[in-house]
Amino acid sequence: MQIIQSNIANLPTKYGNFKIKAYKQNSQEHLALMSENFNPNETINLRIHSECLTGDVFGSIKCDCQKQLELAISYISKNGGMIIYHRQEGRNIGLLNKVNAYSLQDSGKDTIEANLALGFKEDEREYSIVEYILKDLGVKKINILTNNPSKIEFLEKIEKLEIVGRIPTIVEPNCYNKDYLRTKKEQMGHML
Known part of the structure; x- marks a missing residue:
């Protein structure tokens, strides 16, 4: 696996000041957003946030992605830690296919x-x-901000990484995302 990485840079945001580093794997570019006081020798509050352009950028309320990202950034700004912005749009089917999936959802299919x-x-x-x-x-040690058991399962397999705890990222459902959240809970095992 060939990976290209950037230097670490400062990133002031509306949530506070962060450090940022980019990683390129094949055609996908991912980000590590670290709090100013990031110290890998301590237990790190970690959010692995899967890219959701429609939610994260455009504010779609068909999902809970933007709300979870905002919750994580705010939490990490106050308590320290890191967000890995995992650029695998639409559970890694890509933006075009995600929009096609949206169309199928409009006609009654779940995600x-x-x-x-x-x-x-x-x-x-x-x-x-x-x-x-x-x-x-x-x-080496993390508190994982997630509701997704697949992410926890993956992290448990990383040698020399200890999961100290889990911090839920539960947001209030709305009339547009309640079926989506029900599918995540009932079919994918999300802890909602």
Whole structure:
């Protein structure tokens, strides 16, 4: 696996000041957003946030992605830690296919059925870059900000990484995302 990485740079945000580092794996570019007081020798509050352009940038309320990202950034700004912005759009089916999946959802399919109808697995993400970033930055102990058991399962397999605890990232459902959240809970095992 060939990975190209940037230097660390400062990134002032509306949530506070952070450090940022980019990693390029094949055609995907991922980010590590670290609090100013980031110290890999301490237990790190970690959010692995899978890219959701429609939610993160455009504020779609068909999902809970933007709310979870905002919750994580705010929490890490106050308590320290890191967000890995995992750029695998639409559970790694890409933006074009994600919009096609949205169209199928408009006609009654849930998120899993839509992915399967397009010829994909329910979740195409892979996390090798996450392991690389954690090792590159020297992270050994984490509190994981997630509701996703697949992310926890992946992290438990990383040698010399200890999961100290889990911090839920539960947000209030709305009339547009309640079925989406129900599918995540009932079919994907999310802890909601």
